[in-house]
Amino acid sequence: QQQVKQSPQSLIVQKGGISIINCAYENTAFDYFPWYQQFPGKGPALLIAIRPDVSEKKEGRFTISFNKSAKQFSLHIMDSQPGDSATYFCAASEIKAAGNKLTFGGGTRVLVKP
Amino acid sequence: NAGVTQTPKFRILKIGQSMTLQCTQDMNHNYMYWYRQDPGMGLKLIYYSVGAGITDKGEVPNGYNVSRSTTEDFPLRLELAAPSQTSVYFCASSYLDRGRHEQYFGPGTRLTVT
Numbered sequence: 001q002q003q004v005k006q007s008p009q010s011l012i013v014q015k016g017g018i019s020i021i022n023c024a025y026e027n028t029a030f031d032y033f034p035w036y037q038q039f040p041g042k043g044p045a046l047l048i049a050i051r052p053d054v055s056e057k058k059e060g061r062f063t064i065s066f067n068k069s070a071k072q073f074s075l076h077i078m079d080s081q082p083g084d085s086a087t088y089f090c091a092a093s094e095i096k097a098a099g100n101k102l103t104f105g106g107g108t109r110v111l112v113k114p
Numbered sequence: 115n116a117g118v119t120q121t122p123k124f125r126i127l128k129i130g131q132s133m134t135l136q137c138t139q140d141m142n143h144n145y146m147y148w149y150r151q152d153p154g155m156g157l158k159l160i161y162y163s164v165g166a167g168i169t170d171k172g173e174v175p176n177g178y179n180v181s182r183s184t185t186e187d188f189p190l191r192l193e194l195a196a197p198s199q200t201s202v203y204f205c206a207s208s209y210l211d212r213g214r215h216e217q218y219f220g221p222g223t224r225l226t227v228t
Binding site: 034042043046049089095098103104106 | 118145147149154155156157158159162163164170172173204206208210215216217218219220221222
């Protein structure tokens with residue numbers, strides 16, 4: 001069974017702090033690892049994504065760290081802001097497989113306190 | 115571009131009723147998807163389509179049907195609604211070309227079956 005396990009389920013961080021969300025996968029054929037951000041009442045939106053040929057990708061305050069041998073990847077939100085309060089989902093897929101079907105983690109609800 | 119649009123936004127069904135959730139995208143994407151999101155959980159793939167006339171099952175297809183007669187539209191049909199189908203349904207679209215793999219999500223349809 002293709003699974004992506006995400007932790008923690010929720011976290012609270014002070015404004016300016018670092019939020020860290022971790023994900024682990026089982027299927028070694030996965031070669032695309034996106035993170036999605038979802039606000040209440042909205043659909044998920046792509047935040048940042050990484051391919052397994054790099055160990056880290058940074059876009060603004062958001063960084064993905066990828067450990068291929070451990071089959072783990074994580075999202076770091078630096079200088080967390082109240083506007084970052086949302087639910088974050090990691091996901092994984094095989095790009096070359098028909099349909100590029102995403103397998104999602106269970107989500108992490110992040111609350112940034114001012 | 116409106117992106118991915120879904121109708122209705124909300125719906126309450128009685129057990130055994132049927133309905134169609136509408137999804138339309140105006141980005142000329144060849145791939146389209148239907149996901150369900152149960153409270154506090156990640157998204158699970160119901161069905162997907164790699165182009166007009168081609169559909170395939172995802173992780174949780176039981177109780178649902180789809181069709182794809184045009185590139186733009188990908189309706190999801192519930193034939194005999196059951197309480198277990200109470201969920202938020204998201205439609206998404208994407209295309210795989212020149213390394214771009216982002217799935218764009220609609221705003222969702224919140225369905226309650228009582």
